[in-house]
Amino acid sequence: MExxxxxxxxxSVIDGYVVSSSTTYDFALREFxxxxxxxxxxxxxxxxxxxxxxxxxxxxxxxxxPITIALVESFNHAETKENDIxxxxxxxxxxxxxxxxxxxxxxxxxxxxxxGFKKDRRxxxxxxxxxxxxxxxYRMITLNNGQKxxxxxxxxxxxxxxxxxxxxxxxxxxxxxxxxxxxxxxAFKKSDFVKGYIAYLSDxxxxxxxxxxxxxxxxxxxxxxxxxxxxxxxxEFTDIVELINLMSLYPYLNGWIRNQNNFIGxxxxxxxxxxxxKGSSMDQVERSVKTFEEAFKxxxxxxVNIGKVRRELxxxxxxxxxxxxxxxxxxxxxxxxxxx
Numbered sequence: 190m191e192x193x194x195x196x197x198x199x200x201s202v203i204d205g206y207v208v209s210s211s212t213t214y215d216f217a218l219r220e221f222x223x224x225x226x227x228x229x230x231x232x233x234x235x236x237x238x239x240x241x242x243x244x245x246x247x248x249x250x251x252x253x254x255p256i257t258i259a260l261v262e263s264f265n266h267a268e269t270k271e272n273d274i275x276x277x278x279x280x281x282x283x284x285x286x287x288x289x290x291x292x293x294x295x296x297x298x299x300x301x302x303x304x305g306f307k308k309d310r311r312x313x314x315x316x317x318x319x320x321x322x323x324x325x326x327y328r329m330i331t332l333n334n335g336q337k338x339x340x341x342x343x344x345x346x347x348x349x350x351x352x353x354x355x356x357x358x359x360x361x362x363x364x365x366x367x368x369x370x371x372x373x374x375x376a377f378k379k380s381d382f383v384k385g386y387i388a389y390l391s392d393x394x395x396x397x398x399x400x401x402x403x404x405x406x407x408x409x410x411x412x413x414x415x416x417x418x419x420x421x422x423x424x425e426f427t428d429i430v431e432l433i434n435l436m437s438l439y440p441y442l443n444g445w446i447r448n449q450n451n452f453i454g455x456x457x458x459x460x461x462x463x464x465x466x467k468g469s470s471m472d473q474v475e476r477s478v479k480t481f482e483e484a485f486k487x488x489x490x491x492x493v494n495i496g497k498v499r500r501e502l503x504x505x506x507x508x509x510x511x512x513x514x515x516x517x518x519x520x521x522x523x524x525x526x527x528x529x
Contacts, residue, residue, distance in 0.1 A: 256290025
């Protein structure tokens with residue numbers, strides 16, 4: 190066995206496991222180094238004095254601080270044995286990614302090209318297996334909040350590509366680079382999707398206020414995510430994506446949900462009513478949304494920040510969908526007026 194496993198602990202917050210292990214430099218370069226390229230966005234390899242020194246130290250026989258490899262899988266803890274976890278890790282390395290240690294692996298790769306490199310030396314590895322994508326992001330942010338290299342927003346952005354596979358869905362994402370070249374009226378802008386995910390994780394519509402310094406906004410988002418109690422939620426963002434995919438099959442709802450402010454408000458509010466919405470027909474949802482929009486037209490746009498108000502009211506409307514889905518335009522307007 191090329192990986193030696195030492196300890197296994199259950200992490201009840203992320204519904205997963207933390208496994209300590211070690212392997213050889215040679216194995217790490219073959220199996221872990223290629224994982225760096227799995228994400229569309231990665232921090233560039235740094236060539237600072239620190240890493241140049243670490244490269245020389247590796248040749249001289251230093252012990253590299255442990256790296257962390259992450260995987261997402263849900264296990265039945267009562268039925269899962271320690272060897273099951275070890276086998277899962279061994280057989281699923283191609284589905285993993287480097288959570289911590291990108292620069293160390295880059296430095297190890299450079300050192301491997303030097304004379305005197307000993308490929309059989311040990312490198313220590315922690316495997317973090319989270320029960321869901323949301324819980325893994327929660328753990329990342331609780332570990333990294335306050336550190337300069339990568340904000341909570343950046344972590345979410347770079348992992349969105351790895352986490353969500355839209356090949357089997359009707360949802361189409363349009364990268365920012367393609368917006369000016371491609372006419373795709375039925376596609377979501379990728380940046381909007383990421384904002385919706387951030388809103389869902391933080392349980393807040395206030396995720397991109399230009400009047401607040403970006404660094405402070407990132408700190409605020411991270412704090413909200415930590416306080417949002419992700420680990421106890423019954424639904425995952427993938428549940429919301431599946432619902433949005435169903436809505437996208439209906440032309441009116443497809444156009445409505447692709448509005449950035451509607452999407453952000455929806456991602457926050459739907460967590461508390463997704464069972465009710467899924468239990469309704471999409472025709473019913475469409476009629477309800479049209480009634481909401483008729484009521485929304487009565488707002489005096491010159492008196493409010495219309496984008497912020499739309500996010501807030503969409504969030505509240507879907508949070509309270511069980512009470513408002515059959516309401517008339519007048520009844521919804523009465524609710525709206527009480528929240529302005």
